[in-house]
Amino acid sequence: MADVPNIKVTIDNITIEVPLGTTILEAARKIGGDVTPPAMCYYSKLEGSGGKCRTCLVEVSKGSEKDPRPMPKLVASCRTSVMDGMEVKNITSEKVKDGRAGVVEFLLINHPLDCPVCDQAGECNLQDLGYGHGKAGTRYEFERRTFEKHDLGPYIQLHMNRCILCYRCVFTANQLTDKRCHGVLDRGEHAEIATFIEKNLDNEFIGNVIDVCPVGALTDKTFRFKNRVWFLKPMDAHRDCPTCSGKVTLWNRGDEVFRVTARKDKWGEVEEWICNECRFEKKHASDWVIEGPRKIDRHSVIAQGHYQGGVGTTKPQETLPEVMGRDPRLLMDIHDVSEVNEPGRDLSKIEGPAHSDDFKESPILPK
Ligand code: SF4
Ligand code: FES
Numbered sequence: 001m002a003d004v005p006n007i008k009v010t011i012d013n014i015t016i017e018v019p020l021g022t023t024i025l026e027a028a029r030k031i032g033g034d035v036t037p038p039a040m041c042y043y044s045k046l047e048g049s050g051g052k053c054r055t056c057l058v059e060v061s062k063g064s065e066k067d068p069r070p071m072p073k074l075v076a077s078c079r080t081s082v083m084d085g086m087e088v089k090n091i092t093s094e095k096v097k098d099g100r101a102g103v104v105e106f107l108l109i110n111h112p113l114d115c116p117v118c119d120q121a122g123e124c125n126l127q128d129l130g131y132g133h134g135k136a137g138t139r140y141e142f143e144r145r146t147f148e149k150h151d152l153g154p155y156i157q158l159h160m161n162r163c164i165l166c167y168r169c170v171f172t173a174n175q176l177t178d179k180r181c182h183g184v185l186d187r188g189e190h191a192e193i194a195t196f197i198e199k200n201l202d203n204e205f206i207g208n209v210i211d212v213c214p215v216g217a218l219t220d221k222t223f224r225f226k227n228r229v230w231f232l233k234p235m236d237a238h239r240d241c242p243t244c245s246g247k248v249t250l251w252n253r254g255d256e257v258f259r260v261t262a263r264k265d266k267w268g269e270v271e272e273w274i275c276n277e278c279r280f281e282k283k284h285a286s287d288w289v290i291e292g293p294r295k296i297d298r299h300s301v302i303a304q305g306h307y308q309g310g311v312g313t314t315k316p317q318e319t320l321p322e323v324m325g326r327d328p329r330l331l332m333d334i335h336d337v338s339e340v341n342e343p344g345r346d347l348s349k350i351e352g353p354a355h356s357d358d359f360k361e362s363p364i365l366p367k
Helices: 024-031 094-107 125-133 168-176 208-212 276-281 301-305 320-324
Strands: 006-011 014-019 057-062 086-089 150-152 156-158 182-185 192-195 218-220 233-238 247-253 256-262 289-293
Touching: 006 024, 014 024, 024 057, 024 086, 057 094, 094 125, 150 192, 168 182, 168 208, 208 218, 208 256, 256 276
Parallel strands: 006 086
Antiparallel strands: 006 014, 057 086, 150 156, 156 218, 182 192, 233 247, 233 289, 247 256
16 A cells, blocks of 8 residues: 655644544544544444534634635534645634534433433533533423333343434444344434334344443443442453453442443543443453453543552442341332433423422422
């Protein structure tokens, strides 16, 4: 293959050289930090991804050395290639800040603010985007789309209410498995992720759709409602797996394994795809060789635990049996008993943070 020439691009006043054909987003990732635009649909490991969510919009204030005219509109950085001498503004552009706030408002038109009961809380791209770029409020007055929860096979549950139609799971299933039976059906307001004639997604790599989903739309049924991620200690571990690399992150509390995921890089992307057996069926510490604590970005809520990991870590004290004098006979699934999470209740119509007074009509709360 012929050598690809390097060209110069300046992003937020920082100049770097990248090979011709690099996208603005990938060039910004080489610089790193705040200069890198957020990405909700682009995934470097998935061919054809990007161009759906518009969160990565940037301003091109100089097109190239040859044609220095600025681009008339903000452009999706994951789908726009750099040109020699191009100048790009991300955090230094007021237009980008305004545009991105508008994109967040659009993404939140239908997405429920159910972070308190959503398993993705603490590692949700949309939650981070909302905090970083969103506005406090919405102008949307129409009814939101709501869907019933949907089981996609034995291990995965789809909450279509939360889906932002980024297509990552569709690309993952398409490119990792030989039997894709789900996709985006219908278009526009009616578009939804659905299985083809209710078929299960039973391919041995299909669990990876959970890891690529930027929101809590695809969740792990073996982990749902068992714990909050910021109470868990992520540990790198591996096993001799005949199907995949066997390199995973275990999410532990003491020596108890609550969840197994693929390892993710600093952009939140899976480093190596893992198989369903590693993800869903190996939930004992003895199944794994523990390597040590996973390095978590210090800005993440998960890093706030300042944990010390390793084999033989002390399990946090469980006070419930102590208080009750015996082990609990029944642990309830919050989703089954919480009326607060019913789809008809419109949390966005409540002024300020929700309070128990807002749920006076609830049949499960005392009047
Ligand atoms: S289910 Fe998740 S990964 Fe799939 S399109 Fe919706 S948001 Fe994207
Ligand atoms: S990340 Fe570029 S459009 Fe979604």
